[in-house]
Amino acid sequence: MADTAALFQPIHLGAIASPNRIAMAPLTRGRAGESRIPNDLMVEYYRQRASAGVIIAEATAISEQGYGWDQAPGIYNDAQVAGWQKITDAVHEAGGKILLQLWHVGRASHTDFQPNGERPVSSSAIAIQGEAHTPQGKKTYEVPRALELNEIPGIIQQYVNATKRAMSAGFDGVEVHGANGYLLDQFLRDGVNQRTDAYGGSIENRARLMLEVTQAVIATWSADRVGLRLSPNSTFNDLSDSNTVATFTYVAEQLEPLGLAYLHVVEALPGHFMHTEGERAAPAIRKAFSGPLILNGGYDAESGADAIASGAADLISYGIPFIANPDLPARFRSGAELNAPDPATFYSRGKQGYTDYPSMQAS
Numbered sequence: 001m002a003d004t005a006a007l008f009q010p011i012h013l014g015a016i017a018s019p020n021r022i023a024m025a026p027l028t029r030g031r032a033g034e035s036r037i038p039n040d041l042m043v044e045y046y047r048q049r050a051s052a053g054v055i056i057a058e059a060t061a062i063s064e065q066g067y068g069w070d071q072a073p074g075i076y077n078d079a080q081v082a083g084w085q086k087i088t089d090a091v092h093e094a095g096g097k098i099l100l101q102l103w104h105v106g107r108a109s110h111t112d113f114q115p116n117g118e119r120p121v122s123s124s125a126i127a128i129q130g131e132a133h134t135p136q137g138k139k140t141y142e143v144p145r146a147l148e149l150n151e152i153p154g155i156i157q158q159y160v161n162a163t164k165r166a167m168s169a170g171f172d173g174v175e176v177h178g179a180n181g182y183l184l185d186q187f188l189r190d191g192v193n194q195r196t197d198a199y200g201g202s203i204e205n206r207a208r209l210m211l212e213v214t215q216a217v218i219a220t221w222s223a224d225r226v227g228l229r230l231s232p233n234s235t236f237n238d239l240s241d242s243n244t245v246a247t248f249t250y251v252a253e254q255l256e257p258l259g260l261a262y263l264h265v266v267e268a269l270p271g272h273f274m275h276t277e278g279e280r281a282a283p284a285i286r287k288a289f290s291g292p293l294i295l296n297g298g299y300d301a302e303s304g305a306d307a308i309a310s311g312a313a314d315l316i317s318y319g320i321p322f323i324a325n326p327d328l329p330a331r332f333r334s335g336a337e338l339n340a341p342d343p344a345t346f347y348s349r350g351k352q353g354y355t356d357y358p359s360m361q362a363s
C-alpha cells in the first residue's frame with residue numbers, strides 16, 4: 001500500500017482546524033429544489049461526508065442576479081440561511097468543518113433566472129459558447145450586459161451580504177469562488193474582459209474586482225475565515241487568458257499580505273478531463289503565497305500524499321472521489337477500494353447517486 005501518511009497530519013486553515021489534509025471540493029449537485037433552499041436530503045449528504053478535514057460546500061448564489069444553475073442553493077434570504085443552519089449543525093455534530101462557496105455566475109446565467117427577466121451581467125458583452133442549465137432544460141447562453149462602473153459597489157455588497165448570512169448560518173468560513181469562468185474570473189481573464197475602465201486592460205485592473213471582493217469579505221468576517229478559489233488553466237465556461245502565469249502570480253502576490261485562511265487552486269493533473277495544456281501556474285502561486293495552499297484536480301490518495309510530502313501543496317481537495325465515497329478519508333487510510341462514481345447522477349434529482357453511495361461499514 002502506498003504511503004499516504006502525509007494526508008493524515010492536522011493543519012490549521014487560518015482559524016479553522018482540519019484534522020487531516022483531505023478537503024472536500026465544492027460540488028454543485030442541483031438538489032435544492034425550485035425554492036433554492038437547502039433541505040433534509042442535503043443535510044444527510046453533508047453529514048455523511050463530515051470526516052473530510054474541511055468540507056467546502058457547493059457553489060451557492062449570493063443573489064438572484066448571481067444565480068445560474070437550476071436547483072442550486074442560494075444564500076440571499078432568511079429561509080436559505082435556516083436551511084443551511086441545519087446542514088452546518090449536522091456537520092458540526094458529526095465532528096466536521098464546513099465552509100460555503102460564494103457564487104456569482106455572471107454571464108453563466110440566463111434571463112430565465114434573472115429578476116424581471118433581465119440580462120445576465122459580466123465584465124463585457126460577450127456570450128459563452130455553450131448552454132445554460134435552466135428550469136426548461138439546456139438553453140443557449142445569451143449575450144450578457146457589461147456592468148456599469150457605478151454597479152460595481154453593488155456587486156461587492158452582494159458578497160458582503162452573503163458573507164453575513166453565511167456567518168449567521170453557522171459556517172466555519174467562506175470560500176470566494178474566483179474560479180471556473182464565473183463572474184470574478186470573467187473580470188480577471190482577458191479571454192472575456194475587454195473593459196477600458198479601471199476594471200479592464202492591465203492585469204492589475206482585471207484583478208481589481210476579485211481583490212476588492214476578497215478584501216470586503218475579509219472586512220466583513222475575518223481573514224482567517226476566508227479562502228479564495230482560482231482555476232488558472234481552466235477553459236470551463238469558455239474562458240481563457242493570454243498570460244496565465246503572470247496573471248495568477250500577480251493575484252497571489254496581492255493576496256499574500258491579506259492573511260487568508262487558504263488559497264485553493266484547481267489545476268487538473270494530466271489524464272483528468274479538466275486538464276489543459278500550458279504552463280502550470282500553481283508552482284508560481286506557491287512561491288508568491290505563503291499561506292495554506294489547497295490543490296485540486298484528478299488526485300488520488302497517492303498523488304495527493306506525494307504533493308503534500310514534496311511541499312507542492314498543504315492540502316488536496318477531492319471532488320468526484322467524495323461524490324462516490326462519503327467515507328473517503330477512512331478509505332484512503334486503510335487502502336480500501338473506492339466506489340465508482342456515476343456521472344449520470346451528478347446533477348440529477350433525489351437521493352440516487354447522492355446519498356446512497358455506501359460507506360465501508362455498510363458495504
Ligand SMILES: Cc1cc2nc3c(=O)[nH]c(=O)nc-3n(C[C@H](O)[C@H](O)[C@H](O)COP(=O)(O)O)c2cc1C
Pocket residue numbers: 025026027028029058059101177179180229266272274296297298299317318319320321346347
Ligand atoms: C458534479 C460537479 C460539480 C462541481 N461543482 C463545483 C462547484 O460548485 N464549485 C467549484 O468551484 N467547482 C465545482 N466542480 C469542480 C470540482 O470542485 C473539482 O475541481 C473537480 O471535480 C476536479 O477535482 P476531482 O478530480 O477531485 O474531482 C464541480 C465538479 C463536478 C464533477
